[in-house]
Amino acid sequence: MVSLDECVIARLKKGKNHYEVFVEPEGALALKKGDDVKVEDIIAIESVFSDAGQGERASESDLLNIFGTSDAVIIAKEIILHGELQLTKEQRKRILEEKTKRIISIIAQNAINPQTKTPHPPSRIEKAMEEAKVHIDPFKPVDEQVITVMKAIRPIIPIRFEEVQIAVKVPAEYAPKSYGEISRFGTLVKEEWQRDGSWVGIVKMPAGMQNDFYGLVNHLTKGDAETKLL
Numbered sequence: 001m002v003s004l005d006e007c008v009i010a011r012l013k014k015g016k017n018h019y020e021v022f023v024e025p026e027g028a029l030a031l032k033k034g035d036d037v038k039v040e041d042i043i044a045i046e047s048v049f050s051d052a053g054q055g056e057r058a059s060e061s062d063l064l065n066i067f068g069t070s071d072a073v074i075i076a077k078e079i080i081l082h083g084e085l086q087l088t089k090e091q092r093k094r095i096l097e098e099k100t101k102r103i104i105s106i107i108a109q110n111a112i113n114p115q116t117k118t119p120h121p122p123s124r125i126e127k128a129m130e131e132a133k134v135h136i137d138p139f140k141p142v143d144e145q146v147i148t149v150m151k152a153i154r155p156i157i158p159i160r161f162e163e164v165q166i167a168v169k170v171p172a173e174y175a176p177k178s179y180g181e182i183s184r185f186g187t188l189v190k191e192e193w194q195r196d197g198s199w200v201g202i203v204k205m206p207a208g209m210q211n212d213f214y215g216l217v218n219h220l221t222k223g224d225a226e227t228k229l230l
Helices: 025-033 060-067 072-082 089-110 122-131 142-153 175-185 207-221
Strands: 008-014 017-023 049-051 163-170 187-193 199-206 226-229
Touching: 008 025, 008 072, 017 025, 017 060, 017 072, 025 072, 025 089, 060 072, 089 122, 089 142, 089 207, 122 142, 163 175, 163 207, 175 187, 175 199, 175 207, 199 207, 207 226
Parallel strands: none
Antiparallel strands: 008 017, 017 049, 163 199, 163 226, 187 199
16 A cells, blocks of 8 residues: 555546545556556555545445445446546646647658648647647547547648558669568558569558658668659
8 A cells, every 4th residue: 555645536426426545646547547556556545435535435335336345446446447537737747748749649640731742740730739729638548539639620730641652662782671671661562573683562651651751761772762652
């Protein structure tokens, strides 16, 4: 168990009532994310409260009726996983920053400006999110929030998810060493080794990653490869 001074409250509403436990915030957050954490190591008191702030414990009969058990550890786990975790200010800030960066990265890698067929830089996506006053939820999955963010910023910047196919021809002197990295960059749709030892392939990838692909090809072939957006 941990010190009560280090704890925050995890709360779950069932019907009209609340059920609360005192938990160590970092461990509870890790458990909520799916990490392997022992509940008994992150709760301060093996008791379930109807009002933790006032020290009012929930009745055993009430717990049995609602949770099917009066075991505080089992109930605490359900409260943490399915309820609301009272994050510290530092935790909330860190999580929001991490999720925002991840969402921007996913959009930048997978979306393009349909008018120019080119990716949006992350800074432009971030600015559009600010203009749209996008709210990032610290607990909702990133993939789910990406869809919400896309809807919010579409009226501000032209953007959509799209995949592209790029044909690439690598000269014989670079082909053996470059083949592996290039073919693994996205989905290899088609490939062929030429009689002169050069390699030709068609690689499908998220549209936002095409500049990274061109950079990789140029690096591996010292700028001697041929590429074409199909």
